Amino acid sequence: MADAIVAGATGRHALALRCRRITDSGWFSTVVFTAILANAAVLGLETYAGLVTRWHDLLNLAEHGFLTVFAAELALRALAHADRPGDFFRDPWNLFDLAVVLLAVLPVTRDNATALRLLRLARVLRAARFLPQLRVIIVAVGKSLPGTVSFVLVGALLLYVYAMVGWVFFADADPEHYGSIGRAALTLFLLMTLDGLGDAVRAGLEISRWSILYFASYVLLSSFVLVNLLIGVVIQSLEEAHRSEARRERSAAASPQDDGAQDDTALVHERIAAARAALDDLEEQLAARRPGARN
Template structure:
């Protein structure tokens, strides 16, 4: 009630805020902002070739202030609470304020370049991408379990590798625990693992083929398939949830329709009874 009275007392302010809100929600507003962000990234890249160019520096300053104007337009149109309710707006606010505060420091280029991440906001506008991202976010708890299993597996094989193969190859392969972990990462990605790692060791330690074959089967094939299976299961859950929601809605509509038919039938019976009497 108080808010309504304030709007009645300040019709111009309410009208201005509504205009800003319509501007923010306009279909061309976000594409224009994205275009400016791309231009900003292009200028930053060009500055790496033309360091200190006055035209580029001037364009850079203009773009920074365009971002500031965009920030104020959104804060006015959406309201202070409405603006900071969105985490992406908090991200934008941090980058803009950081660009202004650190503009004269060497960190400004990094801060301006981070604004290119706003392109990620295009993901919710594309249903297929939004579905994939939502499924990935929902699958994080299950993926943490797989990550723990992977860490345990890599640790066991790294200890075995340092125990038996540390003197066969140079230090950077199995000379220590962390180098063995890096070597196992190379093996699991199939990057020159046979010619550079496995075959030289097998020539010196014949039973080493068991080590590498078992690690590839468990680490590369099983773990990777587990990750894919988890993500696909969450993708399927979204489809199942939508289908269940539709079935529930159809069931409720069917029940309401039956109830309406029963009422109509009862009314017709009562009317017939009255006519017979």
Template sequence: MDLESQAEGKKEAEADDMLRSGPRPIVPYSSMFCLSPTNLLRRFCHYIVTMRYFEMVILVVIALSSIALAAEDPVRTDSSRNNVLKYMDYIFTGVFTFEMVIKMIDLGLLLHPGAYFRDLWNILDFIVVSGALVAFAFSGSKGKDINTIKSLRVLRVLRPLKTIKRLPKLKAVFDCVVNSLKNVLNILIVYMLFMFIFAVIAVQLFKGKFFYCTDESKELERDCRGQYLDYEKEEVEAQPRQWKKYDFHYDNVLWALLTLFTVSTGEGWPMVLKHSVDATYEEQGPSPGFRMELSIFYVVYFVVFPFFFVNIFVALIIITFQEQGDKVMSECSLEKNERACIDFAISAKPLTRYMPQNKQSFQYKTWTFVVSPPFEYFIMAMIALNTVVLMMKFYDAPYEYELMLKCLNIVFTSMFSMECVLKIIAFGVLNYFRDAWNVFDFVTVLGSITDILVTEIAETNNFINLSFLRLFRAARLIKLLRQGYTIRILLWTFVQSFKALPYVCLLIAMLFFIYAIIGMQVFGNIALDDDTSINRHNNFRTFLQALMLLFRSATGEAWHEIMLSCLGNRACDPYANASECGSDFAYFYFVSFIFLCSFLVSPGSCASVCCFTHLIVHISCWFLPLTHVTTQADSMF
């Protein structure tokens, strides 16, 4: 038995090694109990799955499927566009079903290493495809619950996630995010524990006290009966008195958790604070400033959560991002800083600086002058003074003051023009334009000269309005970035960080895409009302509008009001085939989106930048000793 178990263990280890390395061979186990590794059908499926362009074709189908999802009309469900997209969805689902079936035949189902259902990504594919197939079956039968069909169709938004496992770098970023959430699980538990404690305290303090009467003259619930005259509208109308509850309250722990989470995002908390200090007793309306001492509760809450826990949570995620990046090269003998510095040295492109060989020529003397530190300091001083002059402009200035600023602008433009001329003489035309900074300086000078000429012409010709040329004046400030070694290194670090952002941005874009499609499917048919947060400027009617709404929510701008406007029992668009729209799913939808944006978008971007900040000192040690000018006219610097 020991020999058999050892042989079995060795066989599984060899199978795992084969799965991890090179082109994947066929799994050395029977698939579905009847298809051996030599079975012709299984070998044919394995051949298709391992074809060179198979994954690329699936990626293209995923992209087309995602575009089709974004193009759907959430209001007119029976429109011709949706009918065309429905047949396209049949094709996409057929392709994904074919992919799933041949992979099941190739890999087997579950009982051996490398089987289909032992990979979480394959399980995700199975859920998405099965949901689409069941939705098609339900839509073909009359009398089925329409909400069930809509819920199953929402699973289609998970299709873009199939791209993660097919792009190694994107998968590495995703794994880093998942692992970071695992590592901060302890701090998340403490976070939820303290949130629960504050929620329980809030329930004890404010339960049943966030009610009010629509007639402000009535304080007690028993008096809030009958009708009253409403003078706030253009016409005086008799309105029924109603005993209402504020949108955010503390009547139970769940509502307290939602209210406190909203407060922690910095949205709507002044109004919640006002309702808290105005709260009196149960079955009694608010009284302004009734218990001002309760504001201490919110001060303590803000110190504990937004100022402490949230920052610790974000910091731990950033640290985990960096640690996960180090694990990739854990077997290397060099540390992270040394590897990064060597990578920089290998990929760096040495720049050249021209130097005239004839030291007696006028060109050499000009070159000596323009590369001297005094000249550089003078140019920096002129840029600083030009900045001050740009700040001196204000509305309705006297004519003499405007004339003085115009003359100063001409003086600075002349100085920067002279700088360009001297450098062209010193370096030569070709060598001058080899430097991107010199090209930028030259374009800025040309734009500034054009600005001066157009300004003079515009005084006599009102039809010429090229005010955008004044941007060239502000562009001179960018010249400061090339002055000074430290500034250039910081600028280099900033540029390098963008190279690490694409896959982080792609993951964030995928998050926005999924939530935008879900929003269109669930909230797209809500009637537009300018008195609510779902209006003609802010809605889920189209994919672009949904993205803009989510971007607004991600910035924290009144996301809680949008959430309230998407709740159930809302009026539907006249063209929608429904009597009631919206859903209480909005609570989970917006809270989860804000949570993911707060703890993924910002930490992910910061982590990408932080990965390059450690290079500054090491690049300095490598870079400065190579700064010299050779007598051959070309040198490293």
């Protein structure tokens, strides 16, 4: 029993090691990246109705070919974690690839042309896996989402307060822009980009000289303070993404050492099993030599 367990663990490790050497090689990344670019080119060609009509069978064959290549890539990456299956599902890129490939072969998705096109377009995003700088930006965008949500909430609160103030003071004189809370919020949202600020200030000065304080404070808070806060959130997320990428590269560099340690562990298990078998043989020989033992 112990020999079977050790043999199974050794076989899985050997298989994972061979597949890992393939997936970590430069030629493998080049082939997959080339397939992603070719898939993107084919998607672009399919936007021309004349080409689709003329080369329908060829384009359909190319689609099945790309799906086969991506499925084979996913299978190799999964086998590269045969000795540690949980590590495969801890990588977000593996989960993304798995979702893209599996959803593309489901009957529900294949019968929906729009969903199928979106899934095929999602394959292009997989190019980020092979471009470290683009991967850092995508990770940074994901890390900045919590801060962005807080920014949106603060911005919505500021917009609501100033819209109410604008409705109170300018609704009667300028109902087109401040006649309701919705119109006032839309006007101020456009002013947040500083588009038409000069016309808005001149119109406000015709109503009251004190309106300059209203517009100046709003522009200061919305266009300068809030925008700088958002930039700070993005920069912090980029720094965190760079640190995560650096840790990932260090882990990848340390993986050959881990493989060596696992080889030593497997060798130790084999020697333990051999020692147990030798002890069993020795006990049988000693039992056979005892007085009164049957020959």
